[in-house]
Amino acid sequence: MATAARERRALPDIDVPRAALAVRVLRRPEVGAFAAAAVIFVFFSVVTDTFLTPAGVATWLESAALFGIMAVAVSMLMIGGEFDLSTGVMVGSTGLITGVLATHAGVNIWVAVVVSLVVALAIGLANGLMVMRTGLPSFIVTLGTFFILQGLNLALTKAITGQVAIQGLSEAGGFWDARWLFGSSTTVGPALQVSVLWWLVFTALCTWVLLRTRVGNWIFSVGGDARSARQVGVPVLQTKIGLFMTTAFAGWLVGMLSLFRTTTAQASTGVGVEFIYIICAVVGGCLLTGGFGSAIGGALGALIYGMTYQGIVFAGWDNNWLKAFLGAMLLAAVVVNMYVRRRAETAGAAATKAADPLNGGPTAESAEPAADTGAERGEAK
Amino acid sequence: MTAAEPGAQTRTAVIEARGIAKYYGHVAALEGVSTTVAAGEVTCVLGDNGAGKSTFIKVLSGVHRHDKGELLFDGAPAAFGGPRDALAAGIATVHQDLAMVPLMPIWRNFFLGSELTRGRGPLRRLDVPAMRATTRAELLRMGIDLRDVDQPVGTLSGGERQSVAIARAVYMGARVLILDEPTAALGVKQAGVVLRYIARARERGLGVVFITHNPHHAFPVGDRFLLLKRGTSLGEYGRDDITRDELTRLMAGGSELDELSHELDRG
Numbered sequence: 001m002a003t004a005a006r007e008r009r010a011l012p013d014i015d016v017p018r019a020a021l022a023v024r025v026l027r028r029p030e031v032g033a034f035a036a037a038a039v040i041f042v043f044f045s046v047v048t049d050t051f052l053t054p055a056g057v058a059t060w061l062e063s064a065a066l067f068g069i070m071a072v073a074v075s076m077l078m079i080g081g082e083f084d085l086s087t088g089v090m091v092g093s094t095g096l097i098t099g100v101l102a103t104h105a106g107v108n109i110w111v112a113v114v115v116s117l118v119v120a121l122a123i124g125l126a127n128g129l130m131v132m133r134t135g136l137p138s139f140i141v142t143l144g145t146f147f148i149l150q151g152l153n154l155a156l157t158k159a160i161t162g163q164v165a166i167q168g169l170s171e172a173g174g175f176w177d178a179r180w181l182f183g184s185s186t187t188v189g190p191a192l193q194v195s196v197l198w199w200l201v202f203t204a205l206c207t208w209v210l211l212r213t214r215v216g217n218w219i220f221s222v223g224g225d226a227r228s229a230r231q232v233g234v235p236v237l238q239t240k241i242g243l244f245m246t247t248a249f250a251g252w253l254v255g256m257l258s259l260f261r262t263t264t265a266q267a268s269t270g271v272g273v274e275f276i277y278i279i280c281a282v283v284g285g286c287l288l289t290g291g292f293g294s295a296i297g298g299a300l301g302a303l304i305y306g307m308t309y310q311g312i313v314f315a316g317w318d319n320n321w322l323k324a325f326l327g328a329m330l331l332a333a334v335v336v337n338m339y340v341r342r343r344a345e346t347a348g349a350a351a352t353k354a355a356d357p358l359n360g361g362p363t364a365e366s367a368e369p370a371a372d373t374g375a376e377r378g379e380a381k
Numbered sequence: 382m383t384a385a386e387p388g389a390q391t392r393t394a395v396i397e398a399r400g401i402a403k404y405y406g407h408v409a410a411l412e413g414v415s416t417t418v419a420a421g422e423v424t425c426v427l428g429d430n431g432a433g434k435s436t437f438i439k440v441l442s443g444v445h446r447h448d449k450g451e452l453l454f455d456g457a458p459a460a461f462g463g464p465r466d467a468l469a470a471g472i473a474t475v476h477q478d479l480a481m482v483p484l485m486p487i488w489r490n491f492f493l494g495s496e497l498t499r500g501r502g503p504l505r506r507l508d509v510p511a512m513r514a515t516t517r518a519e520l521l522r523m524g525i526d527l528r529d530v531d532q533p534v535g536t537l538s539g540g541e542r543q544s545v546a547i548a549r550a551v552y553m554g555a556r557v558l559i560l561d562e563p564t565a566a567l568g569v570k571q572a573g574v575v576l577r578y579i580a581r582a583r584e585r586g587l588g589v590v591f592i593t594h595n596p597h598h599a600f601p602v603g604d605r606f607l608l609l610k611r612g613t614s615l616g617e618y619g620r621d622d623i624t625r626d627e628l629t630r631l632m633a634g635g636s637e638l639d640e641l642s643h644e645l646d647r648g
Contacts, residue, residue, distance in 0.1 A: 014514050014517055018529070216507075220485050225483065232493050232495070234493065
């Protein structure tokens, strides 16, 4: 089947019409988040003095980056039709593993970093296998993982270090060698953190995978309709497990970025933020039911969060407003997403109806509909 | 109609079934069913619910193995280990659920699982222009003019969706196309659209097996009609051997229907 398709690689010399630009823009999942981000950017630029200064920009970008990396991975997972509630504590777990190994076991920092990566990927694999093998909703399975990790983080850290935090990491062997990768910042201009670069690279990479690779096609299909995907030969199991492992990888990355930035790790790190990642993804246009969304959308959702979080601080308001704002934002996003998607779909359907001069019947070869659209006949190649 | 032309070169039978029987335990789901599927011809399989239509297509598409009789593919006994073997040999089945993802664009659905790529290693990427152009060209070849291949499949009507699934099977190298009740859930107009694409597939030299319970859908496109009832063949008719009225009567249960209408008249 696949070989038959490959033999006919010759590109048909044909004009493929595109929908109007407005329709194409509206079809993008992240269009709502983009508009909201622009409004919030302008709002805080006007309301506060610090927001637009280079130092201010560096601050909210760093905030957005740490949430953004996870939000992008969570978006991919949601497009693939699954949830992960263990994302937040994964950030804590990986930081703690690296910290404990480096400070209490005398392990070289690079080795500790790699060990925590392996553990994170193993947890992602376990999440994926449990969800796929049992057929249970990922919400329940990862809720279990979430509590296990939360408990282990506190219990093991206390048992090994006698405290609930890792201290003295900067004295560990090799710390300063590894710091450039995860905890450095620009020396000229405002101190732009390296995490912002990681965020941009990770978002670009995920966007490329989603839109321009076979795996990306598979991710949309397993979230949109797993049964159909299986029927046409998409490896559903591998795709979903890969997504859980990508999310775990992102958790590890954020864990390392926080650890090297602050040189300390709290045993309670990450508890409660898993919902913020999901909110960022939904605000970014991901459907809760899967099959629709984008990585850029997740990144924009996190940008909205970062700008609001720091904007409220700059404005000197009570930062409890943030939670209320997030909730309102989530509800607005869900409604806007629904509206935008309906509009895009009906607009597309109308365009088709207008341009659907069905041909004159099976035997009337000369009455090809292609002729009046100016397109080449398929047979002509 | 090209298929009815007298003196046209002999149609080669791609699939030939001779006295096929299939048992589920002691229950005979099929008994002594014979037909031919030839290139450039439409073989209609007609029957009421429970007549054995789906068992028959499962045998043809390699899902089940027949217990008796002969199944020839290109003149040699067919030995399909499963649906994948049948698919590799060029027997494609378009099921009622169509195996499409509603939220994905038409062109992504068209190539799902068989995406075209270019480049190597980490740079291996989707060949988007080729896939969009091929989708458009293949749909036009089937006479389907959907201007916008980027629109989600979910926005298409039932008939259009069915047609895209047929075009996809044809492009992926099918020689025999098995269509499982493609018009069952459609209105009159949409069903007409699908019938046109069936005729188009036949003109392109494919053997088509068209499963239906509606003689009005079967008669306009069929070259051969196989009637099934409770797992047995009520007969196989060529296009010239049977009229639409006879076909309808046979399908409706013949004399049974006469009795029924008589009975209802009195009540």
